[in-house]
Amino acid sequence: MDRLLSLIDRGIRAVLVLVVAVMVAVVFAQVVARYGLNASIGWADEIARLAFVTTVFLGIAVAVRARAHIAIELAAAMLPAAVARAVRRLVLAGAAAFAAIVAWQAGLIAAEQWDERMISVELSSGWFLVPVVVGMAVSALNLAAAVAGERGRA
Template structure:
């Protein structure tokens, strides 16, 4: 049942990102065409595109974690024996969880603080774009929890299979290739 939910959650996260990216691309393209062909610019399109970019960044972070695409310095971990490397990985995961929990809590407080303020063009609550921060952190926590065993072992979902059903993949160790 957890595997089924995991596959659904990854698919849902990907679908949200595709929808947001497509919306942003269409709005930016339409705005550029309208500006250069008709001399008209849609301020609302710029604001929605900016908010979509914020949502993409925060909702995409959890998927980037699952696929091992976040920036990392692995030199120290690669040089350590197995036991210390595992302890270092545990420490990294603990710090990551603490950071993500802080983002959820502080992000929700910021959303609450800004909820009654309005955006300049659309006049919607500023809390709507800002809720991407705690929601993205919650998505990342869920990705981390669902893929915890793989992340702890250094296994990642294969990026080349991003459009396929997720399967664990362990990056090849440069020492094995020699």
């Protein structure tokens, strides 16, 4: 399972590099067009917003995999090691369940609004939820793997 999650993580990182590059290029082009040429690129705002949402939710999955997400361990640090380990596992399991629920619900909402179109681009507005589904599903898998890994942690 760890090998599969590592492969997914590398793929997400590659997608993130591409998406951030697109976002920066589109925003830069929009600024130059608007303030330098006194013209606007009609689709730039929606594409930049889609890239931003993608960056945020795929970035969450990468942060969870790296265990760089926010954690408050003050109370757990004061507990005996075995109890602290159990508390960490419980919190990770709860976070995995929450991420899975968010992924599932985002998928349902995306399916419901798939026939709606973005204002300036001929794409479904459901595309805004695709990164939410992917990012939260991968986060749930990574958190579940962390629960299993927490068994051997002191």
